[in-house]
Amino acid sequence: MVIQENYPLKNLNTFGINAEARYFIALSSIDEIQEIIAENIFKNNKKLILGGGSNLLFCKNFDGIILKNNLKGIKSIKEDADYYYIKAGAGEVWHDLVMHCINNNYGGVENLSLIPGNVGASPMQNIGAYGVEIKDCFYELDAINIADNTIHTFNKASCKFGYRESVFKQELKNQFIIISVTYKLLKTPIFNTQYGAIEKELEEMGVKELSIKSISKAVCNIRSSKLPNPKEIGNAGSFFKNPEISRNKYEILKNKFPSIVGYDLENGNVKLAAAWLIEQCGWKGKTFGDAGVHKLQALVLVNYGNAIGKEIYDLSQKILESVFTKYEIILEREVNII
Numbered sequence: 178m179v180i181q182e183n184y185p186l187k188n189l190n191t192f193g194i195n196a197e198a199r200y201f202i203a204l205s206s207i208d209e210i211q212e213i214i215a216e217n218i219f220k221n222n223k224k225l226i227l228g229g230g231s232n233l234l235f236c237k238n239f240d241g242i243i244l245k246n247n248l249k250g251i252k253s254i255k256e257d258a259d260y261y262y263i264k265a266g267a268g269e270v271w272h273d274l275v276m277h278c279i280n281n282n283y284g285g286v287e288n289l290s291l292i293p294g295n296v297g298a299s300p301m302q303n304i305g306a307y308g309v310e311i312k313d314c315f316y317e318l319d320a321i322n323i324a325d326n327t328i329h330t331f332n333k334a335s336c337k338f339g340y341r342e343s344v345f346k347q348e349l350k351n352q353f354i355i356i357s358v359t360y361k362l363l364k365t366p367i368f369n370t371q372y373g374a375i376e377k378e379l380e381e382m383g384v385k386e387l388s389i390k391s392i393s394k395a396v397c398n399i400r401s402s403k404l405p406n407p408k409e410i411g412n413a414g415s416f417f418k419n420p421e422i423s424r425n426k427y428e429i430l431k432n433k434f435p436s437i438v439g440y441d442l443e444n445g446n447v448k449l450a451a452a453w454l455i456e457q458c459g460w461k462g463k464t465f466g467d468a469g470v471h472k473l474q475a476l477v478l479v480n481y482g483n484a485i486g487k488e489i490y491d492l493s494q495k496i497l498e499s500v501f502t503k504y505e506i507i508l509e510r511e512v513n514i515i
């Protein structure tokens with residue numbers, strides 16, 4: 178086990194922010210993780226568990242220890258009449274797991290194709306896209322309790338999943354290291370093409386017979402057409418969550434701003450497209466030095482090269498304030514601010 182000091186993080190976060198970790202260690206076995214937890218250097222420092230670095234913004238150097246979770250392995254652990262149960266190490270790349278499922282015709286994660294990051298972070302914010310969230314195919318996860326170095330299993334209920342939320346972002350924040358996640362995947366896939374854009378893309382692709390492979394391809398095509406590739410332009414996907422408001426408030430806004438974009442929720446509330454609110458405030462495509470708002474997707478803040486985290490954060494603050502001034506809606510950041 179080698180603990181490195183003043184470790185550069187630029188290549189370990191998709192925003193491409195040039196920050197450093199006071200201490201850094203990459204670990205690829207559960208034993209190694211439990212060993213480091215027992216060390217004084219771990220006990221006495223602030224800690225951050227790092228996956229693919231695609232949902233965080235370093236606003237300054239990290240004055241503590243970063244543990245990069247590289248636990249690998251994908252295996253089928255059991256099956257029943259309807260499902261395969263696939264267990265993956267937290268350090269597996271999420272899209273590799275999706276491809277593994279597609280190649281084996283395990284249904285359920287195809288709509289979540291091409292989301293950056295690793296398996297271990299997928300339950301953190303209950304990743305979601307194109308009508309599906311990870312909670313829909315989640316079975317259980319194993320995580321180490323940092324306080325007493327013991328392994329716990331969390332089932333779906335105990336993860337308290339919500340829209341871009343879980344218990345690990347709330348009451349158990351920074352308390353557990355997720356080591357593996359088990360997904361429950363359909364033996365007979367159910368195709369989910371409710372998102373209009375998927376139907377349209379499948380049509381343009383000339384798909385006659387639906388499959389999870391074609392849906393995955395359609396999702397990849399749509400995503401690539403509007404989301405910036407972090408290898409080319411630094412970003413962490415949607416910077417804010419889409420806000421949920423009451424139907425009453427929505428009707429008032431709709432009267433004033435007839436083209437406002439909102440989706441009905443089962444609980445009677447309405448989810449607004451934050452991208453619309455931000456675009457209407459005039460931010461889309463704006464740049465401030467190397468920090469900016471993407472020209473195709475107003476919800477995505479970008480680093481065109483050498484922006485520092487604070488510049489991106491300050492821009493997000495200005496966006497937040499202008500959306501509040503115009504619509505009296507408080508946007509909530511989705512990206513983890515470090």
Ligand code: FAD
Pocket residue numbers: 191225226227228229230231232233246267292293294295296297298299301302303304305306353354355356404405406407412413414415513
């Ligand atoms: P990191 O950024 O490394 O970590 C995120 C958080 O999880 C941090 O707080 C970290 O401490 C914690 N964490 C990570 N691993 C562990 C672990 N093993 N144990 C405990 N804590 C851990 N998200 C969506 O939901 N839907 C999308 O459609 C989507 N599209 C995106 C598109 C782009 C271009 C980008 C750049 C990002 C997008 N995201 C999306 C956000 C991001 O991909 C997800 O949040 C992803 O799950 C983050 O994974 P990661 O491994 O990079 O996590």
Ligand code: EPU
Pocket residue numbers: 305306307308413414415416417418419438450451452453454456461473474475476511
């Ligand atoms: N829109 C605008 N301006 C824009 C972009 C979009 O007005 O610049 C409006 C359009 O009306 C569009 C609507 O906003 O129809 C929704 O846009 P989009 O379909 O691109 O989705 P989103 O709400 O911006 C969410 C997720 C994404 C996920 C997509 C697809 C959140 C915060 N974001 O984005 O997740 O990939 O839906 O399901 O829920 C992420 O979490 O990082 C992420 C990228």
